[in-house]
Amino acid sequence: MKKIKELVLNNILVIRAVFMREILYWVRYPMWFLTLISFPYLISGLFYSIGYAMSGENAIKYFSERAGTSNVLLYQLVGSAIFMISILMIEDVGQSIRVEQLRGTLEYNYITAANKIVLWGSVVVPHGLISLTTLATSLIPVLFMGLGAVDPLNLLLGIFVLFIGLMPLFGIGFVVAALTMRFKEPWAVTNIIKAFISAFSGFNYPITILPLWLQYVSSILPTTMVTNIIREALLFNKKIYTMNNQVELLTLMGLMYFTIALVVYKRWEEEARKRGELSKY
Amino acid sequence: MRDYAIEAENLTKIFITKERRGLFRRGVRKRVIAVDHVSFKVRNGEIFGLLGPNGAGKTTTIKLLATLLIPDEGEAWVNGYHIVREADKVRRSIGVSLYSDRGLYWKLTGRENLRYFAYLYHIPPKVAERRIEELLKIVDLEKDADKLVEEYSTGMKAKLNLARALLNDAPILMLDEPTLGLDPHSARKVRELILKLKEEGKTILLTTHNMEEADHLCDRIAIINRGKIVALDTPEELKRMVKRQDVVVIEAININRELIKALKSEDYISYISEKIKDPLSMSGTLRIGLNENSREALPNLLALMTKYRIKVQYIKVTGPSLEDVFITLTKRGFYEEDQRASAE
Numbered sequence: 001m002k003k004i005k006e007l008v009l010n011n012i013l014v015i016r017a018v019f020m021r022e023i024l025y026w027v028r029y030p031m032w033f034l035t036l037i038s039f040p041y042l043i044s045g046l047f048y049s050i051g052y053a054m055s056g057e058n059a060i061k062y063f064s065e066r067a068g069t070s071n072v073l074l075y076q077l078v079g080s081a082i083f084m085i086s087i088l089m090i091e092d093v094g095q096s097i098r099v100e101q102l103r104g105t106l107e108y109n110y111i112t113a114a115n116k117i118v119l120w121g122s123v124v125v126p127h128g129l130i131s132l133t134t135l136a137t138s139l140i141p142v143l144f145m146g147l148g149a150v151d152p153l154n155l156l157l158g159i160f161v162l163f164i165g166l167m168p169l170f171g172i173g174f175v176v177a178a179l180t181m182r183f184k185e186p187w188a189v190t191n192i193i194k195a196f197i198s199a200f201s202g203f204n205y206p207i208t209i210l211p212l213w214l215q216y217v218s219s220i221l222p223t224t225m226v227t228n229i230i231r232e233a234l235l236f237n238k239k240i241y242t243m244n245n246q247v248e249l250l251t252l253m254g255l256m257y258f259t260i261a262l263v264v265y266k267r268w269e270e271e272a273r274k275r276g277e278l279s280k281y
Numbered sequence: 282m283r284d285y286a287i288e289a290e291n292l293t294k295i296f297i298t299k300e301r302r303g304l305f306r307r308g309v310r311k312r313v314i315a316v317d318h319v320s321f322k323v324r325n326g327e328i329f330g331l332l333g334p335n336g337a338g339k340t341t342t343i344k345l346l347a348t349l350l351i352p353d354e355g356e357a358w359v360n361g362y363h364i365v366r367e368a369d370k371v372r373r374s375i376g377v378s379l380y381s382d383r384g385l386y387w388k389l390t391g392r393e394n395l396r397y398f399a400y401l402y403h404i405p406p407k408v409a410e411r412r413i414e415e416l417l418k419i420v421d422l423e424k425d426a427d428k429l430v431e432e433y434s435t436g437m438k439a440k441l442n443l444a445r446a447l448l449n450d451a452p453i454l455m456l457d458e459p460t461l462g463l464d465p466h467s468a469r470k471v472r473e474l475i476l477k478l479k480e481e482g483k484t485i486l487l488t489t490h491n492m493e494e495a496d497h498l499c500d501r502i503a504i505i506n507r508g509k510i511v512a513l514d515t516p517e518e519l520k521r522m523v524k525r526q527d528v529v530v531i532e533a534i535n536i537n538r539e540l541i542k543a544l545k546s547e548d549y550i551s552y553i554s555e556k557i558k559d560p561l562s563m564s565g566t567l568r569i570g571l572n573e574n575s576r577e578a579l580p581n582l583l584a585l586m587t588k589y590r591i592k593v594q595y596i597k598v599t600g601p602s603l604e605d606v607f608i609t610l611t612k613r614g615f616y617e618e619d620q621r622a623s624a625e
Contacts, residue, residue: 010403017400020393021386028388028429104383108445111347112401113373119401273351276296279344279379 014114018122026130036130039084040138044076047204067206069235074142078231079203081138082162085131086201086223087194089124089166093173094190096123098180107278116269117262120177124170128163135162143234151233157240158233164250165226171257178265181272184280197223222253286453286484287323287346291355292316294341315341317508318355323486323501325452328479330499331488332603338508339488340379343455346486347377360453376446377455382438382462387431391422391441394430395448402449416444421470436467443471447478454478456487460494472498492603504607511610516603523601523609526551527575529582532595534564540589544569547585549578554604554614564594568614570605 026032051059064070097120100106109119172193180186200207200214201223207215218224225246232238240247272278294316299308316338323329331339344350346359348368357364360374385394392413399409417423420440430438439462446454459475460468475498479485489495495502496516503513512519536555544553544567551572557565571578575598586593608614 009405013400013403013405017397020400021389021397024393025386025388103386104380105386107344107349107379108377108384108398109401111349111372111375111377112398113369113403113449114401270351273349274353276294276341276344276350278349 010113011115011118014118015122015125017114018119019126022123022126023129026126033130033134036084036088036134037137040077040080040134043080043083043204044073047076047080048072063205066209071235074139074235075231076204077139077142078234079227081135082165082223082227082230083198083201083203085134085162085166086169086197088131089127089169090173090176090193090197091190092127093123093170094176094193095180095186096120096173097177098184098186101181101184101278101280104279110278117265120174120265121170124166127170128166131166132159132162135159139234151237151239154233154237154240158230161229161240161247161250162226164247164254165222165229167254168222168250168257171254171259171261174258174261175264178261178268181268181277182275197221200224202227222250225250225253284324285322285358286325287321287329287357287359287486289322289342289346289355289357290320292319292342292345292352292357293354294338294345294350295353314508316345316352319505319508319510320355321503321510321513323484325484326479326482327500328475328485328487328498330495330502331486331505332490332492332495332499332502332607333488333505334490336507337490337505339490339505340457341508342505343377343379343457343486343488346371347375347379347455348372373449374451375453375455376449376451377457378442378446378459379457380442382435382442385430385438385441388429390427390429391433391437391444392417392426394441395444398445399448404449412448412450413444416447419447419474420444435462436464439463439467439471443474452482452484454483454485454487456485458488458490460489460491468494492607496603502603504603504610506607506611512606519603519606520601523570523605526601527571527578528599528601528605529567529569529571529575529579530595530597530599531567531569531582531586531593532565533567533586534562534592534594535590536563536565536567537589537591540585540591543585543589544582547581549573549581552605552608552612554608556614568604568608570601570608 051063055062060072063072067075069075097106100109110116176186176189176193179189200210200218201221202218207218207224210218229240229243229246232243233240293314296313296315298311298313300311301308319338319342331342333339341350345352346357346364348364348371351365359371362370362374364371386397389397395413395416396409399413404412417426420443422437422440422444425433425437430441433441439459443456443459446456456475460471463471472494475485475487487498499516501513501515502519503510504519505511512522536557541553541555544550549572551570554568555565557563559565569582604614
């Protein structure tokens with residue numbers, strides 16, 4: 001029992017260290033936060049402008065028919081905010097090990113007593129917090145202006161769903177991170193993943209406009225599921241606890257990607273130690 | 282208690298490197314034996330030095346022992362724990378400093394860096410704060426502790442690196458070139474600290490290519506060259522390996538090939554090692570081992586300097602040092618080995 005308590009406390013210290021480090025970095029590069037909270041509005045504006053340029057004054061009408069809601073602004077904002085959060089998660093987690101490698105801190109982190117999975121995995125906590133802050137800051141003004149359904153319990157569940165939805169993305173990012181211990185090019189891989197999920201997650205347009213086979217692809221993306229759940233909750237006041245199936249599926253996806261990430265990490269960690277890759281930059 | 286803090290048996294590390302030649306030509310794979318069947322034992326409480334030129338395999342040896350690399354052959358134990366099978370236990374037994382000025386979070390302060398790593402070593406917050414304060418004092422960084430590391434000088438970063446290695450109060454310290462890039466004052470402070478740590482009972486494995494530093498600090502030294510240990514003993518015993526002879530150290534400008542050729546053909550010279558500091562003016566240091574008494578050889582040497590238009594700035598007759606041991610053992614000086622390593 002004492003050993004378990006010690007183990008838990010030690011891992012909490014590691015999570016605290018990573019949390020502190022990440023938050024301090026964020027605070028010391030404050031412009032990022034501005035980008036994060038302004039981007040959902042900018043991206044929404046971009047899509048609206050493209051739509052208007054293509055269909056003129058009927059753009060909103062056509063979009064509403066396809067999206068099933070007249071609240072186009074909130075529809076766009078939810079999608080754009082989740083897009084930003086997802087991109088950030090994949091990018092930051094995917095590049096985390098490479099960034100440490102370039103900075104020369106990877107080896108120093110590696111030789112500490114910390115459990116490496118907890119150490120690398122801990123980035124999800126500050127990033128989750130930053131993501132949720134971004135979502136809240138971007139959406140709350142709109143919700144309080146009466147453009148969406150504000151049910152505190154539902155909002156809280158929405159945040160929980162978003163956090164669960166981030167897990168598969170964390171898993172994908174972690175697979176990339178583990179591979180970059182050897183292949184050193186996380187940017188190329190994360191950019192492809194980012195482009196893929198941006199196009200097929202229905203962030204800014206309904207996936208029903210895609211060809212059928214792409215709709216199938218889209219429906220298995222965790223980002224599509226999270227966007228759907230949060231839109232249903234905010235736009236149609238649908239209670240999240242009634243969407244159990246989707247939440248369960250998301251959790252399962254999270255576990256699956258995380259397991260894959262662990263296997264890939266273990267495999268490449270040993271390879272990196274054999275090849276001397278930990279110190280290469 | 283075990284007699285040895287570190288035991289290495291036939292430790293070998295081979296790297297496969299790829300030489301890139303232009304845009305379209307395929308790179309050539311090359312097998313580099315960085316550490317070649319190295320065996321040594323470090324006693325508890327001693328300062329053990331790995332002395333060798335650049336590319337000799339010192340850092341690779343430390344990285345193997347610090348569990349950052351897996352050996353291709355051989356085995357090693359640190360604090361009684363096997364470096365591959367019990368890597369986690371090894372990590373808890375060591376404090377490591379690998380680069381004097383890298384490996385720090387530049388956007389965090391010195392104190393925040395130490396706090397971060399203290400938590401990774403599972404040191405509870407209150408204990409960590411006390412320890413950090415203590416270490417900042419030891420490395421003389423108290424006043425700058427709350428500045429961002431990006432504002433630190435190389436010397437300050439090296440000190441912070443050392444403080445980090447001491448965070449977990451590990452019984453064994455592995456310090457890779459701890460004074461590299463430091464100004465003489467900071468280097469002296471670091472050396473004093475290393476000696477103090479030894480007094481406190483720590484076992485220290487350090488790498489250096491600074492002969493004087495190795496001579497001054499180490500209880501025992503392993504001279505390593507091209508991945509192999511070529512000699513291992515106390516500094517005094519190592520120096521006894523070189524027969525009692527005078528060594529002439531000359532600092533000069535315009536050191537040229539003709540002079541080196543002429544010196545090599547002289548009977549009274551046993552060996553020459555040159556170290557060019559400025560290739561433009563060909564200024565540098567010549568280390569000339571003599572076969573006979575320096576009084577008889579000096580006039581001849583000076584005559585040769587005049588003949589080949591060498592501008593002598595400083596000349597000293599001294600006894601053999603660790604550098605002479607290295608030259609005797611490898612037939613080359615550190616500088617020549619450094620040149621070879623960078624050419625490869």
